[in-house]
Structures are given as structure tokens and as C-alpha cells.
Amino acid sequence: MPRSTRDRPAKAPLSKDAIVDAGMQVLREDGIDAVTMRRVAGVLDTGAASLYVYVANADELKQVIFDRVVAEVPMPNVDAEDWRDEMRTLGRNTVEVLDRYPGIASIAIAHIPTGDNAMRLVNAMIGLLLAGGVPEASAAWAADVVNLYITAAAYENFIRARMDVDQDEEIEEIAEHFRTRAAAYPNVQRVAWAMFAGEGTERFDFGLDLMINGLLTTPAPVHPSGS
Amino acid sequence: MPRSTRDRPAKAPLSKDAIVDAGMQVLREDGIDAVTMRRVAGVLDTGAASLYVYVANADELKQVIFDRVVAEVPMPNVDAEDWRDEMRTLGRNTVEVLDRYPGIASIAIAHIPTGDNAMRLVNAMIGLLLAGGVPEASAAWAADVVNLYITAAAYENFIRARMDVDQDEEIEEIAEHFRTRAAAYPNVQRVAWAMFAGEGTERFDFGLDLMINGLLTTPAPVHPSGS
């Protein structure tokens, strides 16, 4: 038998799963922007064209990868004693998982997630709201809004982390802009002490609390087909 | 004199302003994804390399364009009788402006806006909150969260609009997925009647109300340097 088949593992057969696995690997290593058809194909020792047998296009691949990531978010307990606390935990857990995969949140921003894992999580979130006595219409819309907030927050974490790496350039420019023009933004200046204070999770929790607490005092949206 | 200098207007000299103008034109016509260095340079009858004299890179150009767009948002009246109503108007106005420039919201998601117009708007928003009696720390964080929400909402509008154009494909797939797997998502099914109901502005207002109302009942974040 020829050496080549023994020296390195035989090229595994292509499959959608294998492609997604390769994509996950690239994502973990170099972030979502590195997940290109060519790069993923490279991991599998083939050319980009070969992937199109299993995946419609680059976009579909990324959406499938996103749903794989969502699978790692622990399901909330719909029968929890304190539904608001459980909502906070769910939000925090989701951001935590998204933070492990650099830039993945951008996928959820670019396409409303419809994968099975994402759907099951939304289903659980709505269940939590309904169990808490939130009206159906409010629950539907609130789930939408909260998910928008969660993904936006996770993406902002990514941006901030990337900025910390590029540091010098951008951060110094912003600081400089602030110093020289502070007089033009008196209110910003007045609250500046709080602006960049606190942990990221603290700020995230505050935003989530705004929504959860708001649910208790915001009337359910009226709707033509609602009674 | 040679004809060529009379037949078509003489090539205007390059300048940062001219480049941004050209970028705005492309943005209006074909959306932010069409705003590439090559395309913008094409409008100005030159090559992409020429732009680098006035602009550091493609990213900077897009951020400047974003700030141009923000200039169109009407400034809120900080002395308004009802600050909550003024907040709602500000939010709605911002989304309205962003909606006029396809995909521009993605820029604000990818980089926290620091342009002069964006800063003046944030300054006004914080002023509105402070005038309403919101504590400094809450105002600082709430402005952050609300802006995150505004840009995310505007970007989702863009996504939805683009989906309506591509229609057939994606929308039918999602509907099919819903039909066949509805049993797996009972809560989603239960509130589905509300999910896609209502105007986009109605949903947006609801989310904004959640935050505004939440501000009245959410304690100001405690902070080490705060008293």
C-alpha cells in the first residue's frame, strides 16, 4: 500500500456535518470573518467549489454554524420560581455563549435566526414570559426585542474586544476627540464618569432589567385581531 | 480649445467632501454594500487608490458617511413638556432617517459612532433623560442601551425589506419550517398571531416603551465612584 494513505489520516468524506465542523473550528480560531468558503474548504483539504454540493452558499453555512453555537445555551427552566430572574440568567447565558465565538452575533443580526436550536430557545423564552403572566402580544414582541438586544450586546462585546487589540489607534483617537470637544457635549461630559464604568455584564443586566421591569408597566400592544 | 473640456464637465478636484458626497450617492442608490472604494472612485472618474490621500481606509469613509446621515435627524427639544414622549419621537425620527439609507445602520453596529453629529445627538438624548429626573448613571447606560436598540431595529428593517425583495426563497422556507415543526414550539405557536402583526413602528415603539417605562422602576446602577 502506498505510504501516503498511512502517513496522514485518509481524507474524510465530505458531508454537511463535516463542513459545519470545519467551519466551527475556523470560527473558534479566527472569528466569523475568517469563515470563508475557501478557508473552510482548505481545512477539509479541498476547494471551495466542493462545498456547494452540501451548502447553498456562504450565508447558509454561517446560519447553520450559528445554530450550532446556540445549541450550547442552557435551556431555561420555564417553571422557575422567579421568571424575571430566569430571564436574566437566560440573557446572560446567551451572551456568554456568543462571546465564545468571535463575531458570531453578526449572523443573528444579519438574518433573523430560524434554526431549530434558536427556535427552541425563543419558544422557551416566550414560555417564561407567559408563565410570568405577561400577555400574549407583549410576550411575542418582548421576545423579539430582548433577542435583538442580546445579539446587539454580544456583537458590541466583540467590537470592544477587537478594539482593545487594535488599541492605540482607535481608542486614543476617541479619547482625544472627547477631550478637545467635551465642551460641545456637556451632558455626555456630566455622565462620563458612569459611561465606561462597571463590568460589561453589569451594563447588560441593567438594559435587560429596563425591559423586564418595563413589561410590568407597559400595556400590551392593541391589535386588530386581538380582543 | 479641445472639445473634451467642453463636452463634459471638467473633472472636479478630489477632496474628502467630494468623496463623501459620492459615497452618499452610491449609498442612496444601491445601499451600503455597494459603497466600496472602487465604486466610489468610479463615481469620481478615478481609481480606488486615489481615495487614500483623503481617507484612511474604507471603514473610515463609511463612518464619515454615517455621521452625514445622522445630521439629518432632527434635534430633540430638551425642554419638552413630556420627556418620555420626546424620547419616543427622537427614537422614531432616528430610525426613520436610517431607513432612508439602505443598510447604513450596520455601520453603527460595527463601530460605536463617535462622529460629531452622533455625539451631539447622544448628548441631547442624555440631556432629555437628565431633565426627566433620571439619575446620571442610569442616563448614561440607558442612552447606550437605547441607541443599541435603535440601530438594531433600523438594521432589522433593512433585513426585512431586503427579504421582501428576495421574497419567494427565504420567506417560503421559513413558513414551511414553521408549519412542519410548529408542534415543537408550542409557545411560539400560541403567540404567533401577534408575532408578525402590527406595523414595524408599532413594534419599535413597544420596545422603546419597555425601556422608558423600565427606567422609572429600575434602580440606578451602583458604582464604586458614585456616592
Added chain:
DNA sequence: ACCTGAACACCGTTCAAGT
């Protein structure tokens, strides 16, 4: 100093040709 064309190192996607 400003402008340029050509080149480099990438993209996604298609397609004819192979197995």
C-alpha cells in the same frame, strides 16, 4: 503633494470536465 495603473492577496460563485 497629489494622482495613477498595476499588482498582490484575497473574496463568492459558476461551470466544464472529470470520476
Added chain:
DNA sequence: ACCTGAACACCGTTCAAGT
């Protein structure tokens, strides 16, 4: 049916050469 290399039509950015 599956896989492939080459090609097409794009990107952003750099750089030597011109004015």
C-alpha cells in the same frame, strides 16, 4: 452523484512611477 481546477467578477490596500 460527487468532486475538482480554472475562470469570472469582484473586494481592500500598497507601491513604484508619474505630474
